Amino acid sequence: LTLLTSACQTAGQTRQYDALDGYLCNPLMGNVGWAEDLSQRPQPISLVYANITWAELEPEEGTYAFEALEEHYHFDYWRKQGVHMILRFVMDLPGDTAHCDLPDWLVRRADGQAYSIPYGSGWCPDYGNADLLQAHHRAITALGARYDADPFVSFVELGSLGHWGEWHVHDQAGTMPEETIRDRYVMDYLEAFRETQLLMRRPFRIAAERGLGLYNDATGNPEQTLRWLDWIDRGGEFEGVPDGLSAMPEGWKTAAMGGL
Secondary structure, three states, rough: OEEEEEEEOOOOOOEEEEEEEEOOOOOOOOOOEEEOOOOOOOOOOOEEEEEHHHHOOOOEOOEEOHHHHHHOHOOOOOOOOOOOOEEEEEEOOEEOOOOOOHHHHOOOOOOOOEEEEEEEEEEEOOOOHHHHHHHHHHHHHHHHHOOOOOOOOEEEEEOOHHHOOOOOOOOOOOOOOOOOHHHHHHHHHHHHOOOOEEOOOOOEEEHHHHHEEEEEEOOOOOHHHHHHHHHHOEEEEOOEEEEEEEEOOHHHOOOOEEOO
């Protein structure tokens, strides 16, 4: 791509732009890289993404391993590159081997079960467990205190619930909580992040009411992406509830909409 030299006049100011040979990288848009991966990419990026598991964040109760996390996901490197961060806090990342993404101290208190399903193996918590809810509130509060005032973190995706933080649970692994419990998790984010843009996986009622953005982990899959766009356009069923999702056709005008 060659950008021709041009002048732009806005609000009485004229700016002259030099010719540019190469790729034009739109800020906070386009291809997103994995934050832990420092390998060279064929074109520039302006965003990287990090899945933060609870076991990584809070290995001991009340002790948040921010320095270790930021080293692992190369925060300093990306800051110097002018690249911004997308964060997602997750409790359940299916993998190739049996494991749990909650810290050991919390597993001993929270109900849940190990699973081995087509997605992989992992441990699914009981999302309505009182100890889990209280600890989640503290953890998200700590994340907000660390990153909400930091312009480097441009987006926070509401993970927490479901496999990969995608707000769905395989019926052989566990269940998603009802709306009142789901909303408690959402409120933790809304209280902790007053400045950072928040994005949800699906257009739930609370997303429409609070003007949240939306993210789609299946952007490269045409069928799933069309389904996601249909949810946004018309709402629809979720977990057997006919109107579990709310239409947000105008949401893109005020909040970020996108995917990996």
